[in-house]
Amino acid sequence: xxxxxxxxxxxxxxxxxxxxxxxxxxxxxxxxxxxxxxxxxxxxxxxxxxxxxxxxxxxxxxxxxxxxxxxxxxxxxxxxxxxxxxxxxxxxxxxxxxxxxxxxxxxxxxxxxxxxxxxxxxxxxxxxxxxxxxxxxxxxxxxxxxxxxx
Amino acid sequence: xxxxxxxxxxxxxxxxxxxxxxxxxxxxxxxxxxxxxxxxxxxxxxxxxxxxxxxxxxxxxxxxxxxxxxxxxxxxxxxxxxxxxxxxxxxxxxxxxxxxxxxxxxxxxxxxxxxxxxxxxxxxxxxxxxxxxxxxxxxxxxxxxxxxxx
Numbered sequence: 001x002x003x004x005x006x007x008x009x010x011x012x013x014x015x016x017x018x019x020x021x022x023x024x025x026x027x028x029x030x031x032x033x034x035x036x037x038x039x040x041x042x043x044x045x046x047x048x049x050x051x052x053x054x055x056x057x058x059x060x061x062x063x064x065x066x067x068x069x070x071x072x073x074x075x076x077x078x079x080x081x082x083x084x085x086x087x088x089x090x091x092x093x094x095x096x097x098x099x100x101x102x103x104x105x106x107x108x109x110x111x112x113x114x115x116x117x118x119x120x121x122x123x124x125x126x127x128x129x130x131x132x133x134x135x136x137x138x139x140x141x142x143x144x145x146x147x148x149x150x
Numbered sequence: 151x152x153x154x155x156x157x158x159x160x161x162x163x164x165x166x167x168x169x170x171x172x173x174x175x176x177x178x179x180x181x182x183x184x185x186x187x188x189x190x191x192x193x194x195x196x197x198x199x200x201x202x203x204x205x206x207x208x209x210x211x212x213x214x215x216x217x218x219x220x221x222x223x224x225x226x227x228x229x230x231x232x233x234x235x236x237x238x239x240x241x242x243x244x245x246x247x248x249x250x251x252x253x254x255x256x257x258x259x260x261x262x263x264x265x266x267x268x269x270x271x272x273x274x275x276x277x278x279x280x281x282x283x284x285x286x287x288x289x290x291x292x293x294x295x296x297x298x299x300x
Contacts, residue, residue, distance in 0.1 A: 014225070021226055030227050042229030049223065051199065072220050073199065075164070076171055076237045077180050079192030084234065087226045112300055119300065122272060122293035134296045143272035143295025146284045150262050150269065 004099070006106045009054045009066065011047075014039050016063035017056065020089040026124060027089075053110060057090075057103055064091040065099050069107050071114050080117035083107070088121075088130075104137050154249070156256045159204045159216065161197075164189050166213035167206065170239040176274060177239075203260060207240075207253055214241040215249050219257050221264050230267035233257070238271075238280075254287050 009017060018039050022031035032038070046052045051072070057065030067088045073081045085107050090100050111119045122145030123130045131141065159167060168189050172181035182188070196202045201222070207215030217238045223231045235257050240250050261269045272295030273280045281291065 017225055027226075032228050035228075038229035039225050040229075042223055042225050042231070045223040045231070046225070049201065051201070052223065054225065068224055068226075070220075070222050072234070072236070073192055073195040073202065074218055074236055075167055075189050075192050075196070075204065076177075076218075078182050078185075079188035079190075081192070081195070084222070086222070086224055108298065108300070117300055119298045120272065120296065122270065122295050124293055125291075131294055131296075137298070139296035139298045141275075141294050142297050143274055144281055144291050145272050145293025145295040146270065146281075146289035147292050148258065148269045148287070148289045150258070150267055 003059070004064075004102065005058045006055050006065075006103060007058065009043075009056045011040065011043055013056050013063055013066075014043055017054075017066045017089075020063075020066055020091055021087065023092060024089065026126075054087075055103075055106070057099055059094070062091075064094045065089060065103050067103050067107060069110060071111075071116065077117060081115055082118040082120060083111040083114065083116045085119065085121040100133060101137065104134075108137075153209070154214075154252065155208045156205050156215075156253060157208065159193075159206045161190065161193055163206050163213055163216075164193055167204075167216045167239075170213075170216055170241055171237065173242060174239065176276075204237075205253075205256070207249055209244075212241075214244045215239060215253050217253050217257060219260060221261075221266065227267060231265055232268040232270055233261040233264065233266045235269065235271040250283060251287065254284075258287075 018033045021027045022033045046054050053069040056063045068086045070084045168183045171177045172183045203219040206213045218236045220234045
């Protein structure tokens with residue numbers, strides 16, 4: 001399969017990331033891979049924020065996975081810093097290869113190094129395979145995730 | 151009831167915020183209001199981060215509510231910025247007064263002003279009253295919230 005590297009995403013990775021975001025039952029309805037302008041604007045904002053870690057998994061020279069880790073300080077739980085995982089995607093060719101677990105292990109290790117006491121994420125109610133995946137990694141489905149579209 | 155103001159929290163507000171975090175069935179088990187040091191350290195980190203809005207609701211000169219709003223840029227959903235609400239607490243004397251709704255309206259209005267396309271939060275599975283409250287405000291319980299304690 002070739003060597004795998006997980007590294008910070010650059011602007012050059014945006015098309016490959018957006019293609020993965022769109023290649024998904026939910027993402028297909030809400031992404032616009034033919035118009036990268038809003039993604040490039042968001043990328044600038046991500047790069048300027050030291051609490052954001054948008055990474056890609058690269059095998060050979062090909063982008064095969066992505067996730068975003070946000071470090072969130074807070075007062076709750078004795079001033080605990082937590083991390084939030086968003087936008088986890090594995091390329092269709094790599095599904096079932098264990099890449100998702102490797103990326104989540106990276107997220108958990110990085111959260112520890114950043115001094116976080118808690119890693120959290122939300123997963124759409126319909127993604128039942130993903131729910132089992134997160135439970136196998138040790139996550140607990142202890143919360144209800146609410147969203148309000150503005 | 152006196153005038154209500156929602157304003158950024160200061161270091162002087164930390165004892166009142168921690169008292170509210172601890173006065174809660176879940177918070178009682180995980181907060182330490184007798185040792186403010188870790189909270190004051192976290193407060194410094196919150197104040198240094200322009201994407202963090204920790205606010206208090208004040209009636210007269212008394213702190214009666216708090217919440218934390220985090221602005222999170224991202225690539226998903228056409229480069230949408232989202233906001234995350236954490237640590238919503240209303241003082242026991244003020245519960246049922248509509249203060250929770252006012253604070254959440256502040257969070258939603260601020261999210262709009264910051265250009266967010268989505269407001270999200272997680273609520274412990276056991277907080278069924280809170281779930282009804284968020285649904286009345288227009289939130290949808292569309293996600294499962296996973297946590298991993300480090």
